Amino acid sequence: MAQVELKDVNKTFGEVKVIRNVELEINKGEFVVFVGPSGCGKSTLLRLIAGLETLTSGEIVIAGRAVMDLPPSKRGIAMVFQSYALYPHMTVFHNMAFSLNLQGMAKAEIRKRVEAAAKILQMEHLLDRRPAALSGGQRQRVAIGRSIVRNPDVFLFDEPLSNLDAALRHDTRVEIAKLHSQLGATTIYVTHDQVEAMTLADKIVVLKDGEVMQVGAPMELFNHPANEFVAGFLGSPKMNFFDGKLTAISKDKNRAKFAGEGVTTKLVRLVSGDKAKGAKARLGIRPQNLRLDSKGGLRGRVTLVEKLGTETIVELVSDGKVPFRFASPDVPALRVGDHARFSFSAKHAHLF
Amino acid sequence: MVSRSLHHAVLALIVFIWVVPFVALVTTSLRSELASKTSGFWTAFTPTELGHRFSTHDKGALEEGLVFTGNIFDRLNLGEDSFPISGVVESVLFQGRIPDPDNPDKTKLIRKLVPTGEVMDVRGGAFRFDANGDFVWRFDAPTIPRPKNLDVFINQEPIFGTEAYQEVLFENKHVPNALISSFIVTIPATIIPITIAAFAAYAFAWMRFPGRDWLFVIVVSLMVVPTQLAFLPILQGFSGIASWATALNAWMTDCETTSSCAVASKSFASLWVTHTAFGLPLAIYLLRNYIVGLPRELLESARIDGANHLQIFTKLIVPLSVPALASFSIFQFLWVWNDLIVALYIGPNNADDLVFPIRLQQQLGTFKDQLHLLNASAVISMIVPVIVFLAMQRYFIRGLLAGSVKGG
Ligand SMILES: Nc1ncnc2c1ncn2[C@@H]1O[C@H](COP(=O)(O)OP(=O)(O)OP(=O)(O)O)[C@@H](O)[C@H]1O
Ligand SMILES: [Mg+2]
Numbered sequence: 001m002a003q004v005e006l007k008d009v010n011k012t013f014g015e016v017k018v019i020r021n022v023e024l025e026i027n028k029g030e031f032v033v034f035v036g037p038s039g040c041g042k043s044t045l046l047r048l049i050a051g052l053e054t055l056t057s058g059e060i061v062i063a064g065r066a067v068m069d070l071p072p073s074k075r076g077i078a079m080v081f082q083s084y085a086l087y088p089h090m091t092v093f094h095n096m097a098f099s100l101n102l103q104g105m106a107k108a109e110i111r112k113r114v115e116a117a118a119k120i121l122q123m124e125h126l127l128d129r130r131p132a133a134l135s136g137g138q139r140q141r142v143a144i145g146r147s148i149v150r151n152p153d154v155f156l157f158d159e160p161l162s163n164l165d166a167a168l169r170h171d172t173r174v175e176i177a178k179l180h181s182q183l184g185a186t187t188i189y190v191t192h193d194q195v196e197a198m199t200l201a202d203k204i205v206v207l208k209d210g211e212v213m214q215v216g217a218p219m220e221l222f223n224h225p226a227n228e229f230v231a232g233f234l235g236s237p238k239m240n241f242f243d244g245k246l247t248a249i250s251k252d253k254n255r256a257k258f259a260g261e262g263v264t265t266k267l268v269r270l271v272s273g274d275k276a277k278g279a280k281a282r283l284g285i286r287p288q289n290l291r292l293d294s295k296g297g298l299r300g301r302v303t304l305v306e307k308l309g310t311e312t313i314v315e316l317v318s319d320g321k322v323p324f325r326f327a328s329p330d331v332p333a334l335r336v337g338d339h340a341r342f343s344f345s346a347k348h349a350h351l352f
Numbered sequence: 353m354v355s356r357s358l359h360h361a362v363l364a365l366i367v368f369i370w371v372v373p374f375v376a377l378v379t380t381s382l383r384s385e386l387a388s389k390t391s392g393f394w395t396a397f398t399p400t401e402l403g404h405r406f407s408t409h410d411k412g413a414l415e416e417g418l419v420f421t422g423n424i425f426d427r428l429n430l431g432e433d434s435f436p437i438s439g440v441v442e443s444v445l446f447q448g449r450i451p452d453p454d455n456p457d458k459t460k461l462i463r464k465l466v467p468t469g470e471v472m473d474v475r476g477g478a479f480r481f482d483a484n485g486d487f488v489w490r491f492d493a494p495t496i497p498r499p500k501n502l503d504v505f506i507n508q509e510p511i512f513g514t515e516a517y518q519e520v521l522f523e524n525k526h527v528p529n530a531l532i533s534s535f536i537v538t539i540p541a542t543i544i545p546i547t548i549a550a551f552a553a554y555a556f557a558w559m560r561f562p563g564r565d566w567l568f569v570i571v572v573s574l575m576v577v578p579t580q581l582a583f584l585p586i587l588q589g590f591s592g593i594a595s596w597a598t599a600l601n602a603w604m605t606d607c608e609t610t611s612s613c614a615v616a617s618k619s620f621a622s623l624w625v626t627h628t629a630f631g632l633p634l635a636i637y638l639l640r641n642y643i644v645g646l647p648r649e650l651l652e653s654a655r656i657d658g659a660n661h662l663q664i665f666t667k668l669i670v671p672l673s674v675p676a677l678a679s680f681s682i683f684q685f686l687w688v689w690n691d692l693i694v695a696l697y698i699g700p701n702n703a704d705d706l707v708f709p710i711r712l713q714q715q716l717g718t719f720k721d722q723l724h725l726l727n728a729s730a731v732i733s734m735i736v737p738v739i740v741f742l743a744m745q746r747y748f749i750r751g752l753l754a755g756s757v758k759g760g
């Protein structure tokens with residue numbers, strides 16, 4: 001039984017359709033990440049689940065209850081905002097106790113719960129401070145603590161790390177992952193950072209223009225993207241694409257041969273199964289999956305070499321004037337202006 | 353650079369122009385009646401040469417003798433317990449007859465200023481005085497001199513006293529009553545509108561209801577209604593209510609047997625209502641604009657935490673709006689405290705209930721020649737708003753939102 005279920009959810013602001021026909025099931029204890037480019041409706045979808053926006057049509061079920069007519073506080077959710085939204089005039093303790101006080105819980109019980117949450121987040125020493133006297137990371141933890149004390153069915157996070165600096169972002173990400181395994185709570189997490197998505201998620205939901213592009217485990221999305229958008233969105237540097245035509249299609253329509261400008265392939269994975277032989281298609285291959293090979297079919301001229309330490313990224317232009325990238329953990333002996341040839345194995349190529 | 357110093361010069365000029373009347377007011381209120389009548393306030397800070405008349409001694413106070421001593425300051429300050437004269441004696445005006453050098457055997461009348469240390473003839477005795485006011489008066493033969501009035505010029509030191517304040521505060525009940533009445537009017541006339549406005553502002557900022565924006569525009573546009581224009585209808589309204597209340601009073605109680613049943617149409621309550629009505633549009637406008645600027649996520653967070661509108665208002669909006677509430681209450685307090693015209697037309701008009709500005713206006717008549725008393729009253733009426741302002745000004749400093757959202 002799914003913990004959170006979205007059935008044909010739609011949301012329009014005035015004339016603008018922001019969320020279109022979203023169908024989604026989230027299981028109990030799952031860590032689900034919504035990713036997508038800015039403005040694709042991630043926050044809106046999260047706010048619909050939280051009850052901060054009203055549905056235009058569709059159904060949302062949380063823990064077996066249809067929640068469309070329930071106020072946010074009755075939906076069994078807790079939310080951590082991008083800006084933390086701490087109450088500035090209250091101490092950390094009172095920030096965390098606020099919702100419990102409103103429920104009329106006994107003082108001793110409140111103290112117990114707040115202290116337990118503070119302990120989990122290792123911030124017992126901060127309880128008497130005001131938000132103004134906290135660092136960004138500490139505020140973040142208070143915001144998380146505030147949702148933990150409510151003991152919700154579902155945690156909602158809206159880009160909780162985007163206000164932190166890079167180092168802290170990494171630490172907090174690790175902490176959130178630990179916290180999730182410790183509490184085992186169902187979590188929905190919005191980000192536009194694919195590293196966060198890949199590292200945290202049990203299940204990634206890729207959104208584009210309010211539509212779900214693909215849902216699945218991180219590596220599945222990475223290895224078997226359902227469309228060109230997902231393929232291009234996940235992975236860094238971005239996947240290389242080459243235009244061309246399908247020259248042959250296997251019987252089960254799962255594999256095809258491709259010929260494009262400067263690239264031809266054997267039978268490789270065909271994603272768009274509705275295409276016929278001779279149809280236009282795009283070949284996608286990740287920069288990491290290219291191999292330097294003096295007999296390779298793909299030839300390019302180097303335009304830029306970026307040495308990042310962990311990886312070296314080489315930008316090239318193919319003979320067909322298509323820019324593409326090659327990434328390697330070693331430092332290849334390539335300089336700007338050099339010509340290089342590449343090959344790749346068929347199992348890493350995708351046809352869209 | 354040039355524009356900057358020009359800037360400073362203009363600023364200094366403005367400050368000067370604003371401060372001078374205030375200094376004049378305070379200074380005059382601290383001077384003696386005589387001083388405030390005879391010289392401008394700017395002379396009050398430096399020694400000034402002033403003439404006084406003193407008598408050498410009281411009639412019948414002296415025994416027969418050759419030498420008499422005394423002190424001019426003691427004589428001048430005799431029986432005066434306020435504003436004692438002190439300073440340096442410069443000269444005494446001699447007025448009398450001396451042998452005429454042109455006409456032997458004749459005398460002539462002269463007036464001349466005799467400086468300290470010089471001997472002059474007073475009633476046949478040799479009169480000498482020092483700068484500190486001590487004088488010696490010698491006769492050749494034992495006599496009992498008659499008292500003599502002399503004019504003395506003294507370089508007088510500045511002197512201030514609180515006598516004017518004691519007089520206006522304690523001699524009669526006008527100023528204390530005016531203070532009390534002003535408080536009775538001002539405090540509710542500040543608290544009532546700000547309370548109503550805070551609720552309204554929250555509703556206009558964060559609650560969704562049909563016609564909200566139109567209603568807000570209408571409320572704000574009421575700011576343009578001039579007070580004076582509304583007096584007549586307001587007065588009519590209040591007298592209607594008063595006659596209704598009188599009838600009710602007559603019907604419900606046995607007031608006829610004891611005294612009159614009449615309920616005054618001009619009262620403190622009518623002032624509260626009027627000031628509230630005129631204060632509300634601005635209050636709602638200011639507070640809404642402040643409250644609508646509070647971070648939306650803060651309110652959403654409270655909604656998720658289970659707060660309803662009233663709880664969001666009391667636990668979040670009010671504490672976070674303290675700067676706005678404080679600045680509006682200062683405005684309203686000052687405006688009501690200094691208001692003359694509304695109080696004059698709509699406030700109670702029996703002598704004990706007059707508010708301070710009306711009392712001041714009446715004192716303009718009674719204290720025409722007693723500038724020091726008038727100024728003392730004026731200073732008392734100013735002190736209250738100054739205290740209110742100083743007490744509230746720390747709320748003008750923003751930063752209360754620090755830490756609630758990113759960065760800050
Ligand atoms: N209250 C609103 N009224 C009108 N349009 C809105 C409203 N809120 C969001 N939108 C629009 O809906 C779209 C999706 O917004 P949303 O905030 O969900 O994007 P997002 O995916 O969270 O983007 P980001 O990564 O920048 O936060 C945007 O085009 C936005 O302009
Ligand atoms: Mg967003």
